[in-house]
Amino acid sequence: MKNEKSIRIFLIDNHALFRKGLKAILADVSNFKIVGDASSYHEAETILQENPVDMVLFDTDFYIIKNNEFSENILKNNLTKKVVALTFAKSRLEFLNAIKSGIHGYILKDEEIDYLIDCIYKIHAGRFIVSESMVEKLVKLLIEKSEFPINLIISDRELEVLSLIQNGYSNSQIGKHLFLSENTIKTHIKHIYKKMSVSNRKEAIEKGILWGILK
């Protein structure tokens, strides 16, 4: 029987069949109460404002910065106590963005259902859980974070360029935005890559977030 100590859970996933199936599975677990489910953040936020929960399990595209803001917002506004990513995303950037947004767990969708249930209990009890295959990535990220090269600080202008790269601007768009030529932007980017020891935009954004110079 479900009692007042039930873990109140809300599911967000735009894949209806997966969401409905997961909802049906978790609803049968003792001490779990599935308060609701939604296919989008907007829909979820409206429901959660009326009915805060203990845990939100959500799938997201963490490449989109706005999605990180969602987990920050629902935690800040006390709409949930815990936020857990339940996702197929295995890339470093998505993982890093999720961690930065303050989530309490990062569980891959291809885990076994018993593992997921166990994780929910542990996260509810206060632990931070990451799927085993993501642990190596987490350790690498921590090592890289400790390698922050303070003697090669990025200039204000370079940081401005890097922020615009993060927002999806092309070189010519950055040039127009900063009233600089495209060639000047290319030179800035070359310097950024050299200072950060990266070879492309994605890696630069990743490291920028890791070092705390990008949001």
Added chain:
Amino acid sequence: MDQEKTIVLIASANSIFRNGILKILSKRKDFQNLIIEQASDIKEVLRKYSKNKPRVLVIDYDDKNIKKKLFMNSFLQDQHNAQLLLVSLEQSGNVVFYDRQVLSTDEAHHWLQIPWNENKSLLNSE
């Protein structure tokens, strides 16, 4: 006499998805007449498909373990009457439903005359 059981094969490497579909099916009124089989790779799919002749297949077709081309070749070559639900876990868009019905000439004539949206599928019981 016992009603003939309907075999359903759910194929995906994803355990949560397979068990989720199973839970959804378990809420059907005729669940006791269903035999649910699960498969997590193409070898298991092909073996259970040819051996058990499922009436309904739910296939996670973007799953690399399922190898959709291999499965579809086998499905299209096979003549047994089965309904196929193709679902992609990588995309949240439409689900493809393929209903290979065997009809008599009269049934085919009737089928050509009735509005097609009145055709009921096995999974559409609610």
